[in-house]
Amino acid sequence: MDSPAFWVILLAAIFTNNILLSNFLGMCSFLAVSKRVETAVGLGLAVVFVCTCTSALNWIIYYKLLNPETSWIGLDLRFLSFILFIAVIAAFVQFVEMVIEKVSQTLYLALGIFLPLITVNCAILGACLLLIIRQYDFVRSIAYGLGSGLGWMLAIVVIAGIRERLRFSHVPAALGQTGIVMIITGIMAMAFIGFAGMISL
Amino acid sequence: MSIEPPKTCTGSCASCPSLQDDLKKGRLALRAGIFQENPVFCQILGVCSALAVTSKVANAVVMGAAVTFTAILGNAMIAAMRNIIPRRIRLMVEVIVIAFFVIVFDQLLKAYWFDMSRELGPYVGLIITNCILMGRAEAYALQNRVLPSMMDGLGNGLGYSAVLLIVAVIRELSGSGTLLAGTPLAIILSAQPVSSGTPHLLRIPIDIAPAQLMIMAPGAFFTIGVLIYIFGAFRKQEAK
Numbered sequence: 001m002d003s004p005a006f007w008v009i010l011l012a013a014i015f016t017n018n019i020l021l022s023n024f025l026g027m028c029s030f031l032a033v034s035k036r037v038e039t040a041v042g043l044g045l046a047v048v049f050v051c052t053c054t055s056a057l058n059w060i061i062y063y064k065l066l067n068p069e070t071s072w073i074g075l076d077l078r079f080l081s082f083i084l085f086i087a088v089i090a091a092f093v094q095f096v097e098m099v100i101e102k103v104s105q106t107l108y109l110a111l112g113i114f115l116p117l118i119t120v121n122c123a124i125l126g127a128c129l130l131l132i133i134r135q136y137d138f139v140r141s142i143a144y145g146l147g148s149g150l151g152w153m154l155a156i157v158v159i160a161g162i163r164e165r166l167r168f169s170h171v172p173a174a175l176g177q178t179g180i181v182m183i184i185t186g187i188m189a190m191a192f193i194g195f196a197g198m199i200s201l
Numbered sequence: 202m203s204i205e206p207p208k209t210c211t212g213s214c215a216s217c218p219s220l221q222d223d224l225k226k227g228r229l230a231l232r233a234g235i236f237q238e239n240p241v242f243c244q245i246l247g248v249c250s251a252l253a254v255t256s257k258v259a260n261a262v263v264m265g266a267a268v269t270f271t272a273i274l275g276n277a278m279i280a281a282m283r284n285i286i287p288r289r290i291r292l293m294v295e296v297i298v299i300a301f302f303v304i305v306f307d308q309l310l311k312a313y314w315f316d317m318s319r320e321l322g323p324y325v326g327l328i329i330t331n332c333i334l335m336g337r338a339e340a341y342a343l344q345n346r347v348l349p350s351m352m353d354g355l356g357n358g359l360g361y362s363a364v365l366l367i368v369a370v371i372r373e374l375s376g377s378g379t380l381l382a383g384t385p386l387a388i389i390l391s392a393q394p395v396s397s398g399t400p401h402l403l404r405i406p407i408d409i410a411p412a413q414l415m416i417m418a419p420g421a422f423f424t425i426g427v428l429i430y431i432f433g434a435f436r437k438q439e440a441k
Contacts, residue, residue, distance in 0.1 A: 022418050024248075024250075024253040024418070024421065025253075025327070026249070027248040027249045027252065028245075028332050079304055079307075079308055080304075081326075082303060082326045082329055083300040083301070083304065086296060086329055086330070120332065121330070122331070125323075125327060125329065126327055129323035129327070130322075130323050133322055173433075174434035174437055175426075175429070176429065176433050179427075179433065180426070182425050183426035185422045186418075186420075186422030186423040187419070189417075189418040189419040189422055193417065193419070
């Protein structure tokens, strides 16, 4: 397989192929939870962690259970991938929530409320589906999962910073909360296009 | 989210089970889904795919069809099971029902229009996490009978498709100077004659330089942002 190296994939997933700004994934929580920087950082960290781990888990499931050429079963079960991926993500999130609750109460209070939101964050499922489509191997999949999570976190933290300032400016009422965030995100996406020459996937 | 219950119904629909009432209620839900409570503009649901697949009109049409299909059948199935789904695991049941219909659509698309399936990439699978479907199942199908739920699904699916279509027409026309490119119905704006290999319906001989930015990511954000603005302004005026 001649796909790019670990670091290239990681950096590309953060900057040039940012999962939010170029693939538009994870917009719902991006719009809903980006009012304050602190909460944005919390949710971002949770997404980084869950995205990295579920990328690895779903890679194993796809190639060892579903894909007929490499699996232990030898049946073509690829049509099950959507349902298994989302089940793995939901189960993993639930599991992490239970572990955090048991281990660290402070961490649970900081991250706990975000965890249920992550199951429906399409950035996670999107990263899992994209790494299958791009046929990454195991290590590259982890790089892609980690990079996607970090890229998403970068985007939401930046927009939260901008929105904190935005509170003091006069936005036309009809543009509302969402319209203006869309337009700012567009400008951000334009800025990120500037990275395009740096690395490519 | 406020769907007004019809005047004849006291909220619980055991009291109005006739087909006429079902249809009336469904018609209300259908209209609400397309206009007053349009999922993308008013409830800001399902924005991800609205941004992602709208660089071409053909993609947007297929995506709209996929969401409408899943919304109608998913809502119907959940409404049919609404009395036997245990409250505590209802989210999981909803996800599985939706995923089931998404898989059906994905397999159909792979079988009959493989190029389109490849073009849409992960976004068909991502319908599972599209909040429109979960939202409607949770807010409507769990409390209503099968027929109104199906019409609610249809309304929201059509409302979503309409937005997708508007955004896609704007983006494709300004970004690449074509409409429905890649299908036999394509309309191409170009001063030069089209090469014989590309299927198209007609060529309009005007020469405008396409704004590449519109089919790239920022164009999507700007288009949706401006449309939310326009829609919001209209709603405000109506409210006055």
